[in-house]
Amino acid sequence: MKFVIAKDKFLELIGKLQSIIAAKPSVPVLANILVEAANDELILTATDLIVGMRCFTEAKILSEGSVTLPAKLLFQLIREVPSIQLEAHTSPQHICSITAGASHFKMHGMSCEEFPALPDLIGAPQVKIPQSQLKELLYRVAFTVSREENRFALSGVFCQISGGKITFIGTDGKRLAKAQAKVACDPSFHSTCILPLKAVDEVIKLCNEKESSEATLYLIKDKGAFEINHSVLITKLLVGDYPDVEQVIPKKTTVSLSLHREELISLLRQISLFASETTHSVRFTFTSGDLTITANTVKIGEGKVSMPVNYEGQKLEIAFNPGYFLDILRHSRDETIELALIDSFNPGVITDSSSALYILMPMRLNEA
Secondary structure, three states: OEEEEEHHHHHHHHHHHOOOOOOOOOOHHHHEEEEEEEOOEEEEEEEOOOEEEEEEEEOEEEEOEEEEEEHHHHHHHHHHOOOOEEEEEEOOOOEEEEEEOOEEEEEEOEOHHHOOOOOOOOOOOEEEEEHHHHHHHHHHHHOOOOOOOOOHHHHEEEEEEEOOEEEEEEEOOOEEEEEEEEOEOOOOOOEEEEEEHHHHHHHHHHOOOOOOOEEEEEEEOOEEEEEEOOEEEEEEOOOOOOOOHHHHOOOOOOEEEEEEHHHHHHHHHHHHHHOOOOOOOEEEEEEOOEEEEEEEEOOOEEEEEEEEOOOOOOOEEEEEOHHHHHHHHHOOOOOEEEEEEOOOOOOEEEEOOOOOEEEEOOEOHHHO
C-alpha cells in the first residue's frame, strides 16, 4: 500500500476516530486504526466492538492495500509534523513508512486480517433526516440518559420510527426528554431500538448544524448505522425492554406558566447553593403573580429568591431538583419556556417552541 495525502485531511479523519478507540482494548488490534487504500480513496476504520466508525476521503493512491496502525501514536505523530503533505507506504511485514518533508518515520502495525469486520449495510431499511435536525433532536434528549450501569435499558436513547416520524426519548427515571420530527421513509415502516449513549454522542459530533445535507439511518437486526458527511458510524443496539414512558407524561394539566428562561437559570444557580447535598431539593411556591424558590440546609443556611410569573390562583407548592431543572433550561434556546403543573405530587411538564418535551419528577415537599 502506498498513498499521498494532505496532512490536514488525514489528521481530521484520525481525530474523528480517537474517541471510538476503547481506553482498555480487550484485544491489542482494537487499539489500532484500520487504514485501507483503494480506488483513489483512503478509508479509516476504528471500533471498540460496540461502536465502530468508518471515514472516507480522497487521496492519491499509488498502490492499493491495507494495514492497522496504533491509533493514538498515529494521531500524535501526524499532529506534530510540520509538512503539509504526507506520503506513506507499508511493507509485507506491516511496517508503515511515513515521510513528511525531511522527516521519516517507521511505525509497526498489525495485519488487517485480525481487525473486526463492520457489517454490510446493503439492503438495510433507510431513514433520511437533515443532519442539522438530527443533531438538534439528539442534543435535546441525550443529557437525560441514565449513567447508572445497573439500569441497562435506560443507559441509551430510545428511538422509534413510525408513521413517517422519528421519536427520541431519554430518561433516568427522575427526568425525561422526548423529541420528534418527520422523516423521509416508507410511512408503513415501524421500528424501535435503544441506541448506546456513546454512539449518540458520536453522531452529535458528526452532524454539522449548518449543513443542509441529509443523514441516513440504517437499521439491521441488532445494529444501527448513521451515514453522515463521508463517515459511517455503526453501533450495536442495547438489548432490553424500554419502559412505557407515555404513562408518566401527564395528559392534562391544570396550571400553565410562562417563565423567562435566563432569569430562572440565574435564580436556580443561586438557590442551588443552599440545597441539601442529600436531597438536592428546592421548594417552588406559586402565589398570585409571583414565584418564590427557597432552600434551607442546617449546615449552610437558607436562601430565598423570587420572580414575577403569570400565575393566578390558590397557593401552589412543589419541590424539584434544581440541577435537573437547570439541565433542561440549558438545553432550550428560547427566551421563555412553558411549565405545566397539576399539583404538588405529579410531574412538571416543560416545553418551548421546539418539538421537545421534558418531564421533571417532583420531590417530597418536607425535604425541600
